[in-house]
Amino acid sequence: MSDTQLNNRRIAKNTLMLYIRMVFIMLINLYTSRIILQALGVQDYGIYNVVGGFVAMFGLLSNSLSAATTRFITFELGTGNNERLNKIFSSSVTIQVAICLIIVLLIEAFGVWFVNNKMLIAPERLAAANWCLQLSMITFCVNIIAVPYNALIIAHEKMAAFAYISVLEATLKLGICFIVMLSPSDKLVCYAILLSVVALLIRTIYAIYCKRNFKESRYHFYFDKELIYKMFAFSGWNFIGAGAGVLREQGVNILINMFWGTTINASKGIAQQVSAAVASFSSSFVSAINPQITKLYAVDDREHSFQLVIQGARLSFYLLLLIALPVFLETSILLHIWLTVVPVYSVIFVRLTLLYVMTESLSYTMMTLMLASGKIRDYQLIVGGLQLLNFPVSYILLWLGSTPDWTYVTAIVIALICLFVRLFMLNRITGLSMVAFVKKVILNVVLVSVVGAILPIVIVNTMDESYMRLLLTASVSTISLFATYLFVGCTKAEREIIVLKIKKMK
Structure with a gap:
């Protein structure tokens, strides 16, 4: 069988696995949205949407580096250079951790002020919105650190594992909705806490899977000035596109809040x-x-x-x-x-x-x-x-x-x-x-x-x-x-x- 036929068969197999994943996740997510809208109400659902989106805006650099990580890992797999592949993986993990620290500082310095002074949020819900801000920040940082592991799975075309873990994540989020409905405490805060716990659990599963299946996923602190420069140079230009995407979605979402409110x-x-x-x-x-x-x-x-x-x-x-x-x-x-x-x-x-x-x-x-x-x-x-x-x-x-x-x-x-x-x-x-x-x-x-x-x-x-x-x-x-x-x-x-x-x- 030719290489082209093998590639086509691999694409077909991976597409099938991703479609099975997609059907489960789509049904679960649609039902989850209905339940959480009923549990939180329109106002709190709008608060989580705009505050969570505001946190995502601080991930501009991380989003651009995510694309760079995926590209560099996939490219090196194509060339077969496993030693350099490990260096790229380790460098990307180090960079993402550093970015998490920067994002935390930015949110604490600017984000708290903006949410409390510029967003149209009912005064009685400001405390819950601040809790939502801090917990969304934790969830976001956990997801950022998981990026290199996700990139490895996709680059190796192990779509079955990617599909199973994604379905598990969607199922856990559905379970969260029912817990929130029964919770006697503030439902918005409860929802934000549980999402952070799920993000940490899924990130751990990704790390365990990669360490068991890909030798290059063994992290060690590695500082290659030339490699990091190339990744930042690549992501630096990609930063413009990533920034445009975030501003188009989350930035406009904030504008809508400022002019029209959380509904x-x-x-x-x-x-x-x-x-x-x-x-x-x-x-x-x-x-x-x-x-x-x-x-x-x-x-x-x-x-x-x-x-x-x-x-x-x-x-x-x-x-x-x-x-x-x-x-x-x-x-x-x-x-x-x-x-x-x-x-x-x-x-x-x-x-x-x-x-x-x-x-x-x-x-x-x-x-x-x-x-x-x-x-x-x-x-x-x-x-x-x-x-x-x-x-x-x-x-x-x-x-x-x-x-x-x-x-x-x-x-x-x-x-x-x-x-x-x-x-x-x-x-x-x-x-x-x-x-x-x-x-x-x-x-x-x-x-x-x-x-x-x-x-x-x-x-x-x-x-x-x-x-x-x-x-x-x-x-x-x-x-x-x-x-x-x-x-x-x-x-x-x-x-x-x-x-x-x-x-x-x-």
């Missing part, structure tokens, strides 16, 4: 839960294919690396569209079934965030290829700079009196611009064909989306909202999109494979 933060939190659940349909596939893109580029097999980029972008979009279309068309009834009490703006937030996630999904494999090349300075300056516009543009719109849904519209427009800028820059840096990507990905997904959505839209516009319409819309969407992809969207080779699989199933 709208609760609505945004609901939208983020839905988008995360839906996006997992494509992110599972992308997580399985990303290591192969990096490893192929590391050994200078650009042709196959480019093929995976194009195929991965197209298929990840279709996997996302399959679930996003019925959710978009039936958002209102789905939210009422899920939550019972639906916070204001939740419906429009969910629909807009789905459009944003679908737009971004076309860029996931391109981002991996850019990181694999290591030439990210100009890319981050331009694309990251464009992404940073989300925060000031959103502030101006809210200051002028716009409704909070315009912050999502801003993100979608900027994401579309960045999509084409990424493509142009990848062509200049790596040689990825712009014509091939536009033809095989962008035009392809637009055509399939338009044709495949016709029948579901007709159903939604000719029937009254009901459970029957929901079931019919979901069924027709699945059949219509699959048929359109089979006859319009996929290549001849992909169609032959699908037909062969169907015949085998028969």
Whole structure:
């Protein structure tokens, strides 16, 4: 069996494992959100969403280093240099611990003042919000230290272990919700404490697994000035992109709090839960294919690396569209079934965030290829700079009196611009064909989306909202999109494979 066939089989196996993980986690997380919203109430749910997001803003440098850690580990696995791999792992752990100390100092010096003086939080809930701030900081720092271990598991493509641990984490968080409902103490504080305990437990499990399975995960203090410089140089430019992402999500969340209050933060939190659940349909596939893109580029097999980029972008979009279309068309009834009490703006937030996630999904494999090349300075300056516009543009719109849904519209427009800028820059840096990507990905997904959505839209516009319409819309969407992809969207080779699989199933 050829290396290409082995790689394809590995991708298929890992995708299956990640999909099993995704289904369990999606169901658990959606149910968890409903229970915790009922347990905390809209106000406290909004407080945790905005305060936890505020803590995440301080992780800008850590987020950029996370991408650098994953890239360096995966790249060295592709070259087979195990000694250097251990040095990279040990250095990344040391760096993440140092960053944790910096984040703690920043939160204690600035975060406490900001939460108490600038956020719109009811006076009687300020004490609970401060507890939430401190405990969110602990949870965040624990998760930061776990990053190198997660990167090792993904780089080694041990998706089964990653899936099992993730399902355990989601299950424990579900258990937390029931404990919070029964707790006689302050439910918001109780929720924050238990999340910190779960984060510490999961981080310990990751460490034990890595030490038993990967020799390079044996940590020892190691200070290689040249290596650390390269990692910081790489992450320094990546800092712009990471910062843009945090400001787009958590920064805008704080702006919404300052102009509209914690109720709208609760609505945004609901939208983020839905988008995360839906996006997992494509992110599972992308997580399985990303290591192969990096490893192929590391050994200078650009042709196959480019093929995976194009195929991965197209298929990840279709996997996302399959679930996003019925959710978009039936958002209102789905939210009422899920939550019972639906916070204001939740419906429009969910629909807009789905459009944003679908737009971004076309860029996931391109981002991996850019990181694999290591030439990210100009890319981050331009694309990251464009992404940073989300925060000031959103502030101006809210200051002028716009409704909070315009912050999502801003993100979608900027994401579309960045999509084409990424493509142009990848062509200049790596040689990825712009014509091939536009033809095989962008035009392809637009055509399939338009044709495949016709029948579901007709159903939604000719029937009254009901459970029957929901079931019919979901069924027709699945059949219509699959048929359109089979006859319009996929290549001849992909169609032959699908037909062969169907015949085998028969």
